Amino acid sequence: MFSGERCDILKGMKDQTKTIVALSTPAGRGAIAIIRLSGARSHELLRELFRPFGTLSPNVLTLGIIDADGVRDKVMAVIFSAPKSYTGEDMAEVHCHGSPEIATRIIRGFIAHGAVAAEPGEFTKRAFLAGKLSLDEAEAVGDLIAAQSASQINAAFDAMQGRVSGEITAVYDAVLEVVGAFEAAVDYPEEDIEEQTAEEARGRLTAAYGRLKALADTYADGEKIRGGVRVAIVGVPNAGKSSLLNRLLGRARAIVTANAGTTRDTIEESYEYKGVLFTLVDTAGIRETADEAERAGVERSASAAKTAHIVLRVTDLTSPSTVGVETSGKIIDVYNKSDLVDAKPIGIVISAATGEGIDDLREAIYSHAISGSADGYGLTDARHYDLVLSALGELSAALGELGEVPLDCVLVGLKNALHFLGSVTGANATEDVIDNIFSKFCVGK
Numbered sequence: 001m002f003s004g005e006r007c008d009i010l011k012g013m014k015d016q017t018k019t020i021v022a023l024s025t026p027a028g029r030g031a032i033a034i035i036r037l038s039g040a041r042s043h044e045l046l047r048e049l050f051r052p053f054g055t056l057s058p059n060v061l062t063l064g065i066i067d068a069d070g071v072r073d074k075v076m077a078v079i080f081s082a083p084k085s086y087t088g089e090d091m092a093e094v095h096c097h098g099s100p101e102i103a104t105r106i107i108r109g110f111i112a113h114g115a116v117a118a119e120p121g122e123f124t125k126r127a128f129l130a131g132k133l134s135l136d137e138a139e140a141v142g143d144l145i146a147a148q149s150a151s152q153i154n155a156a157f158d159a160m161q162g163r164v165s166g167e168i169t170a171v172y173d174a175v176l177e178v179v180g181a182f183e184a185a186v187d188y189p190e191e192d193i194e195e196q197t198a199e200e201a202r203g204r205l206t207a208a209y210g211r212l213k214a215l216a217d218t219y220a221d222g223e224k225i226r227g228g229v230r231v232a233i234v235g236v237p238n239a240g241k242s243s244l245l246n247r248l249l250g251r252a253r254a255i256v257t258a259n260a261g262t263t264r265d266t267i268e269e270s271y272e273y274k275g276v277l278f279t280l281v282d283t284a285g286i287r288e289t290a291d292e293a294e295r296a297g298v299e300r301s302a303s304a305a306k307t308a309h310i311v312l313r314v315t316d317l318t319s320p321s322t323v324g325v326e327t328s329g330k331i332i333d334v335y336n337k338s339d340l341v342d343a344k345p346i347g348i349v350i351s352a353a354t355g356e357g358i359d360d361l362r363e364a365i366y367s368h369a370i371s372g373s374a375d376g377y378g379l380t381d382a383r384h385y386d387l388v389l390s391a392l393g394e395l396s397a398a399l400g401e402l403g404e405v406p407l408d409c410v411l412v413g414l415k416n417a418l419h420f421l422g423s424v425t426g427a428n429a430t431e432d433v434i435d436n437i438f439s440k441f442c443v444g445k
């Protein structure tokens, strides 16, 4: 549905006809380095430098010798023919020995023969411009590479497979149909069909709104799955915050002493639970202090708590005193040092020293952070969420206007909704937005 519009973007964008080259594996020493070429001259450039031992045919790795920039290496190479390639263009890959020196010289060799160094994300950008991927699917490729937990990988994989674009496109098509019907009705006012058209449209728009709202609702979990859940640990000095951090991580990361005020800076460390990444922030104990460094630490505690999704407010059961917390997240009260007292309060009671109650606490943190109401993974990206909210706003306003104002007025809002939806998938994203998204990718992707 988007190919025509995307062609217009393509025409306006930088020269896509050049053959680009880049290292697609990380810089550094390894077993293998992979160099990729994309563009009309890819196959020809490979043949300039590479002597295969057999016949070089599409999609088959072939052994041979590459001779580039004064060095030779025994490598595997493969060609892909347009449109059956990642970028949709002719492509080639060289799998050489993983020495940065060899890889650099091979790239230099291709450049000497007319290739140009690829910009960050240029391979994926070409795939998008060729209609191989929607914009959100391309963004999911970036998320997949950046993923640090199982759920981040799975969410990015689902998005890459079109989970988000599939929903958005279904809503887009439904709204587009209503827009078509309205335009026809507006063109033939004498037939007095506006009222009937408006009534027919109500059901369709209500369904489209519901579907889009369900997608928007997945963001509450999706945002945390993509970015991780921030958990701040606060409490008075010596409550056992650093001991708790070490327990939750399962290793001695923070220094634990019996001296109050040991933790002055914030310490951030992550653990994975049920596939979700949790980033713990151990903060300075909150108390009045004349020590300048400690005071700065206390201020950081306050700001860590403010921006956290979850705040663990730790109370020492042997000398109970609770701190006030300002946060937009959820507060979980944790009672520590249960091994030292007989009377236990109701709530989450733990011993950071013995490990008692830690499993229940991990589960409590998880269930406070992730509602699990979402059917699998959904929206995870703030850009997509903002656009979906804007589209929902337009659809809701249009539904309110139906039957109250002339159809051509309702049309304005519906077209805005189409614009927002199209910006998610890239159907009508601007050149700036596209450039900005791909510039965040690494070179070679």
Ligand code: GDP
Pocket (backbone or CB within 6 Å): 235, 236, 237, 238, 239, 240, 241, 242, 243, 244, 255, 256, 257, 258, 259, 260, 261, 262, 263, 285, 336, 337, 338, 339, 340, 350, 351, 352, 353, 354
């Ligand atoms: P923080 O200042 O809040 O980070 O507290 P720490 O984690 O540094 O702990 C302060 C002191 O309390 C240390 O001597 C810890 O060994 C001790 N402590 C922490 N948690 C427990 C616990 O559950 N039981 C006992 N017996 N001691 C604990």
